[in-house]
Amino acid sequence: xxxxxxxxxxxxxxxxxxxxxxxxxxxxxxxxxxxxxxxxxxxxxxxxxxxxxxxxxxxxxxxxxxxxxxxxxxxxxxxxxxxxxxxxxxxxxxxxxxxxxxxxxxxxxxxxxxxxxxxxxxxxxxxxxxxxxxxxxxxxxxxxxxxxxxxxxxxxxxxxxxxxxxxxxxxxxxxxxxxxxxxxxxxxxxxxxxxxxxxxxxxxxxxxxxxxxxxxxxxxxxxxxxxxxxxxxxxxxxxxxxxxxxxxxxxxxxxxxxxxxxxxxxxxxxxxxxxxxxxxxxxxxxxxxxxxxxxxxxxxxxxxxxxxxxxxxxxxxxxxxxxxxxxxxxxxxxxxxxxxxxxxxxxxxxxxxxxxxxxxxxxxxxxxxxxxxxxxxxxxxxxxxxxxxxxxxxxxxxxxxxxxxx
Amino acid sequence: xxxxxxxxxxxxxxxxxxxxxxxxxxxxxxxxxxxxxxxxxxxxxxxxxxxxxxxxxxxxxxxxxxxxxxxxxxxxxxxxxxxxxxxxxxxxxxxxxxxxxxxxxxxxxxxxxxxxxxxxxxxxxxxxxxxxxxxxxxxxxxxxxxxxxxxxxxxxxxxxxxxxxxxxxxxxxxxxxxxxxxxxxxxxxxxxxxxxxxxxxxxxxxxxxxxxxxxxxxxxxxxxxxxxxxxxxxxxxxxxxxxxxxxxxxxxxxxxxxxxxxxxxxxxxxxxxxxxxxxxxxxxxxxxxxxxxxxxxxxxxxxxxxxxxxxxxxxxxxxxxxxxxxxxxxxxxxxxxxxxxxxxxxxxxxxxxxxxxxxxxxxxxxxxxxxxxxxxxxxxxxxxxxxxxxxxxxxxxxxxxxxxxx
Numbered sequence: 001x002x003x004x005x006x007x008x009x010x011x012x013x014x015x016x017x018x019x020x021x022x023x024x025x026x027x028x029x030x031x032x033x034x035x036x037x038x039x040x041x042x043x044x045x046x047x048x049x050x051x052x053x054x055x056x057x058x059x060x061x062x063x064x065x066x067x068x069x070x071x072x073x074x075x076x077x078x079x080x081x082x083x084x085x086x087x088x089x090x091x092x093x094x095x096x097x098x099x100x101x102x103x104x105x106x107x108x109x110x111x112x113x114x115x116x117x118x119x120x121x122x123x124x125x126x127x128x129x130x131x132x133x134x135x136x137x138x139x140x141x142x143x144x145x146x147x148x149x150x151x152x153x154x155x156x157x158x159x160x161x162x163x164x165x166x167x168x169x170x171x172x173x174x175x176x177x178x179x180x181x182x183x184x185x186x187x188x189x190x191x192x193x194x195x196x197x198x199x200x201x202x203x204x205x206x207x208x209x210x211x212x213x214x215x216x217x218x219x220x221x222x223x224x225x226x227x228x229x230x231x232x233x234x235x236x237x238x239x240x241x242x243x244x245x246x247x248x249x250x251x252x253x254x255x256x257x258x259x260x261x262x263x264x265x266x267x268x269x270x271x272x273x274x275x276x277x278x279x280x281x282x283x284x285x286x287x288x289x290x291x292x293x294x295x296x297x298x299x300x301x302x303x304x305x306x307x308x309x310x311x312x313x314x315x316x317x318x319x320x321x322x323x324x325x326x327x328x329x330x331x332x333x334x335x336x337x338x339x340x341x342x343x344x345x346x347x348x349x350x351x352x353x354x355x356x357x358x359x360x361x362x363x364x365x366x367x368x369x370x371x372x373x374x375x376x377x378x379x380x381x382x383x384x385x386x387x388x389x390x391x392x393x394x395x396x397x398x399x400x401x402x403x404x405x406x
Numbered sequence: 407x408x409x410x411x412x413x414x415x416x417x418x419x420x421x422x423x424x425x426x427x428x429x430x431x432x433x434x435x436x437x438x439x440x441x442x443x444x445x446x447x448x449x450x451x452x453x454x455x456x457x458x459x460x461x462x463x464x465x466x467x468x469x470x471x472x473x474x475x476x477x478x479x480x481x482x483x484x485x486x487x488x489x490x491x492x493x494x495x496x497x498x499x500x501x502x503x504x505x506x507x508x509x510x511x512x513x514x515x516x517x518x519x520x521x522x523x524x525x526x527x528x529x530x531x532x533x534x535x536x537x538x539x540x541x542x543x544x545x546x547x548x549x550x551x552x553x554x555x556x557x558x559x560x561x562x563x564x565x566x567x568x569x570x571x572x573x574x575x576x577x578x579x580x581x582x583x584x585x586x587x588x589x590x591x592x593x594x595x596x597x598x599x600x601x602x603x604x605x606x607x608x609x610x611x612x613x614x615x616x617x618x619x620x621x622x623x624x625x626x627x628x629x630x631x632x633x634x635x636x637x638x639x640x641x642x643x644x645x646x647x648x649x650x651x652x653x654x655x656x657x658x659x660x661x662x663x664x665x666x667x668x669x670x671x672x673x674x675x676x677x678x679x680x681x682x683x684x685x686x687x688x689x690x691x692x693x694x695x696x697x698x699x700x701x702x703x704x705x706x707x708x709x710x711x712x713x714x715x716x717x718x719x720x721x722x723x724x725x726x727x728x729x730x731x732x733x734x735x736x737x738x739x740x741x742x743x744x745x746x747x748x749x750x751x752x753x754x755x756x757x758x759x760x761x762x763x764x765x766x767x768x769x770x771x772x773x774x775x776x777x778x779x780x781x782x783x784x785x786x787x788x789x790x791x792x793x794x795x796x797x798x799x800x801x802x803x804x805x806x807x808x809x810x811x812x
Contacts (some may be wrong), residue, residue: 059737059745089733089745091761124730125762233734310716311807318808324530327495328639331465339465339495355497356531395801401717402724 008169009259009266015148015164018179019202021045021244025143026150029136031122031129032084039136040154042079042198043109043144046242049207050076050117051214055235061088062098063118064236070102070117074207076240077115079198080105080137081155083183087120087128088233097128104134108141121183121196121234122157148181155183155196158280158400165270169263171256174247176203178263184225184275197222197237197271203260204243206251213261214239221268224304224388225276239264276389277371281397285372286316286390292379298335299386305333306375306388313393316373321364323351326375341380347373414575415665415672421554421570424585425608427451427650431549432556435542437528437535438490445542446560448485448604449515449550454646455613456482456523457620461641467494468504469524470642476508476523480613482646483521485604486511486543487561489589493526493534494639503534510540514547527589527602527640528563554587561589561602564686564806571676575669577662580653582609584669590631590681603628603643603677609666610649612657619667620645627674630710630794631682645670682795683777687803691778692722692796698785704741705792711739712781712794719799722779727770729757732781747786753779 012018026040052071054064070076080101087094098118106113120128143150152162166179180199205213218237243249250257277285288307293299306312309329315322323344330337344352347367349359367373373392418424432446458477460470476482486507493500504524512519526534549556558568572585586605611619624643649655656663683691694713699705712718715735721728729750736743750758753773755765773779779798 057734057737058739058743059733086730089730089758089762093761124728124734125758233737310803314804314807317804320809322530324492324495327465328463328530331463331639333464337464352495352531355499356495393804393807395804397716398720398723398799398801398804401720401799403726 009263010168012166012168012177012179014146014166014179015152015181016042016179016198016200017146017148018166019177019200019242019244021202021242022179022200023144023146024148024151025140025145026154027136027139027143029139030132031082037150037153038083039133039140040081040151041105041109041137041140041144042151044077044240044242046244047075047077048240048242049074049205049210051211051239053214053218053237055233057233057235059089059233061086061120061234062090062094063087063120065095066098066102067117067119067236070114071238073114075115076117077111078105078109079117079119079238081119081121081196082128082133082136083155083157084122085120085126085128086122086124086234089125090127093127097130100130101128101133104137108137117238119196119234119236121155124233152181155181157183159183159278161278163271163274163278165267167263167266169259171203171245171247171250171260174245176245176247176260176263177201178267180267180271182271182275184278196235197268199237199239199264199267201239201241201264202244203241204245204247204249205241205260206249209251209257210239210241212252213264216261217265217268220265221272224300224386225272225390273389276391279391280400281394282391283317283394284370284392286313286392287372287374288388289374289376289385290379291376291385292381293384293386294336294382296384296386299384300388301333301335302330302337302377303386303388305329306377307390310393313390316368317392317394319365319368321346321351321361321368326377327352330377338381343378345376415669416574418572418574418583418585420552420572420585421558421587422448422585422604422606423552423554424572425583425606425648425650427608427648428585428606429550429552430554430557431546431551432560433542433545433549435545436538437488443556443559444489445539445546446487446557447511447515447543447546447550448557450483450646450648452648452650453481453483454648455480455611455616457617457645459620459624459643461639463639465495465639467492467526467640468496468500469493469526471501472504472508473523473525473642476520477644479520481521482523483517484511484515485523485525485644487525487602488534488539488542489561489563490528491526491532491534492528492530492640495531496533499533503536506536507534507539510543514543523644525602525640525642527561530639554585558587561587563589565589565684567684569677569680569684571673573669573672575665577609577651577653577656577666580651582651582653582666582669583607584673586673586677588677588681590684602641603674605643605645605670605673607645607647607670608650609647610651610653610655611647611666612655615657615663616645616647618658619670622667623671623674626671627678630706630792631678631796679795682797685797686806687800688797689723689800690776690798692719692798693778693780694794695780695782695791696785697782697791698787699790699792700742700788702790702792705790706794707739707741708736708743708783709792709794711735712783713796716799719796722774723798723800725771725774727752727757727767727774732783733758736783744787749784751782
C-alpha cells in the first residue's frame with residue numbers, strides 16, 4: 001500500500017480564505033489603471049505564526065526587507081499587496097514607501113504596524129503612487145470577506161486568471177484547512193524563493209515546523225516551475241498559520257505532521273501547476289517527469305533543464321515531437337547523465353531507448369497537442385524521481401514582453 | 407598608448423581559405439533536400455597542427471569522438487562537414503557512420519584516414535544517408551578552390567547567411583593570415599565548447615601554444631554568445647595551422663605572439679558577432695558590456711545573464727527600454743552584485759545610477775531600434791570588464807522552432 005493513500009485530502013474552494021479566521025478583499029486603486037483590481041488585503045482574525053521564503057535574486061524589491069522583518073517579529077495579522085508596480089529599483093524612497101504601505105494597512109485594520117507583510121508586483125523602477133495605495137487600502141479594508149477572489153485578482157499582472165487552491169485534512173481529531181493564492185505569469189524560474197504565493201492554514205503549528213514545511217513544499221513545487229528562466233526580484237511565498245482549528249500545535253514528529261505537510265504541498269503543487277499553465281503566452285502546461293535517477297538533486301536538475309529549454313518549449317508549441325531537444329537539454333543540465341541508459345516518452349509514445357525507437361511521428365506529435373503535455377524520462381541510475389512544470393513558448397510570449405510597458 | 411594599438415590587423419576576404427595553402431569546396435548531396443549545399447570539405451595542402459574545443463553537453467554527437475581522435479593524432483589535413491543531420495543520438499551505427507565519412511573524405515583527398523576531422527549539424531536522432539554523403543564528398547573533392555563561400559554555405563542550418571572572417575598580420579617579418587568560417591543560429595549558448603567554427607592560419611605555431619590560443623579566444627568570443635540558452639551536442643571549434651607562411655614557429659613567449667593571439671581573437675570575435683546577429687529569428691545584434699567589475703569572471707557572468715534573458719531579448723525586439731529587466735538578470739547571475747553602485751545605459755542614454763535616472767523613454771527606446779544594440783553596465787567594484795553577444799527574441803524564433811522538422 002502506498003503510504004500517501006493513508007492521507008485523506010479533500011479539495012475545497014475559497015483559496016487563501018478557506019481556512020477559518022482568514023478574510024480578504026481587493027479593490028481598484030488606479031495603479032494598473034482602467035479599473036483593474038490592483039490592491040489586496042489578506043487579514044487573519046487571530047495572530048499567526050508565519051514562515052516566508054524570498055527571491056534569491058541579488059536585486060530585491062523594497063517590500064521584501066519589510067516583510068522579512070515582519071515575519072521574524074512574529075504574530076502576523078495581515079498581508080497588503082499591490083500589482084502594477086513592483087516598488088523595486090526605487091532606492092531609499094522605495095523602502096519608505098513600503099513602510100508607509102505597511103503602516104496604512106495596519107491603521108485601516110486596527111493592528112500594530114509590525115504585524116503586516118507587504119508585497120508589490122509589476123513594473124520595475126517606478127515609484128509607487130502612494131495616494132492611490134492609501135485610498136486602495138482603506139477601500140479594501142472596508143470590503144473584507146470570506147471569499148478570496150478579489151484578493152486573488154488584486155495580485156495579478158500579466159496573468160490571465162486567478163490561482164487559488166484549498167484542501168481539508170484531519171489533524172488530531174480536528175478539521176484543518178490549508179488554502180492559498182498565487183500569481184505568476186512572467187519572470188518565473190525555479191531555484192529561488194519563488195513568485196508571489198500566500199498560503200494560509202487554521203492549524204496550530206510550531207514555528208520551526210512551519211518554516212520546514214514551507215521550505216520543503218517550495219522545493220517540491222514552486223521551485224520546480226519555470227516560465228522564462230527569469231528570476232523576479234519581487235518573489236515571495238508566505239505561509240500563515242492562525243491556529244483557529246484548535247489542534248495541538250503540530251511539530252515535525254507529530255503523527256499527523258505528514259498529513260499537514262502533504263496538504264501544504266498539495267496546495268502549493270496545485271498553485272504551481274496553475275502558474276505554469278498560465279505562463280505568459282502559454283497554450284499548454286508541460287510536465288516533465290524524471291525517474292530512475294541516482295538522487296533527487298539529479299532528477300530535479302534534469303527535469304528543470306528540459307522544462308526550461310526554449311527549444312523544447314517552442315517544439316511543444318508547434319506540436320513537433322522533436323525529442324532530440326529533450327536529450328540535449330538533459331545533456332547540458334550539469335549533472336551526470338548517460339543517454340545510453342535512457343528511455344524517453346512523449347505522452348504514451350516511447351521515442352528513445354538508448355537509440356531512436358521507431359514510432360509514428362504523428363502519434364508523438366499528438367501527445368503534444370493536448371492542454372497538458374507530459375514528457376517522461378527514465379534513467380537506469382537509481383530510484384529517485386522529480387517533476388517540473390512549465391509551459392510552451394508562443395508568439396504571444398514575445399508579444400506580451402515586447403510591449404509590456406507600452 | 408594602448409598596447410593593442412601596436413598591432414596592425416588588416417581585414418581580408420576569403421574566410422577559412424584566406425590563409426595560404428587552404429582550399430575548400432561545397433556541394434548539395436541531398437541531406438537537406440531541395441538542392442541546398444549541405445556537404446563541405448576544407449583541405450590543407452600542408453600538414454596542420456590542430457587544436458579543438460568541444461561541446462560541454464554530456465550528450466555528444468557521434469562525430470565529436472572521431473574528430474577528437476584525429477586532432478590528438480596530429481598532422482590534420484582536412485575537415486568534412488555536413489548539415490541537415492547532426493548524427494547525434496544515433497547509437498553505435500552513428501559512430502560507424504562518422505568513421506565511414508572520415509574514410510570517404512580521406513580517400514577522395516588522397517590522405518590518411520586519421521588526418522580528417524568530421525562534423526555534422528542538423529536534426530538529432532536520425533541516421534545519416536551515407537550514399538548521399540559519399541557522393542557529396544566525391545563531388546566536393548572535385549571542386550576545391552581558394553574561395554570559401556561554398557564551404558561556408560555547406561555548414562549552415564537555419565542560418566540565413568554565411569559567416570566568414572579573415573585578417574592579416576606580420577609575424578617575424580612574414581605575413582601571416584588567420585581566417586575562419588562558422589555556423590550558428592539555434593542551440594547556441596555560452597559556457598561550453600561552442601557552435602561549429604573552423605579557424606585556419608598559415609602561421610607555424612607550437613602545438614601547446616595553438617591550444618592555448620584557441621582556448622583563450624573561445625573564452626573571449628564564442629563562449630560569450632547566446633541565442634537561446636540551449637547548448638548543442640554537436641558544437642566544436644577547430645584551429646588549423648599549416649605553417650605555409652614560413653615564420654619561425656610561434657610560442658607563447660614569442661614577441662609576435664600577442665599579435666597572433668589578437669588576430670585569432672579578432673576572427674573569432676567577428677564570427678561570434680555574426681552568429682549572434684544571425685540568431686534564429688533575430689532582428690538585431692545585442693552587445694552587453696559590463697565594466698568596473700571586481701574580476702573578469704564576475705563581468706562575464708553578469709554580461710551573459712543579461713544577454714541570455716528572455717525578457718531582455720523580448721524587450722529589445724519590442725524596442726521597449728525596460729531596464730528593470732536588465733537589473734533583474736544581473737541580480738540572478740549568481741555572482742556578487744550591488745545595484746546601489748550600478749550605472750546603466752541603453753546606447754548613449756543613462757537610465758539608472760543607484761536609482762532611476764530621469765530620461766526620455768523615447769530616446770532610450772530609440773537606442774534599441776538600430777541593427778546593433780549596446781547595453782552598458784558600469785559597476786564600482788573594480789577594473790575588470792567583459793562583453794557578451796546575443797540577439798532579440800522574435801515571433802520568428804517561435805515560428806522556426808515550432809516547425810523545424812516539418
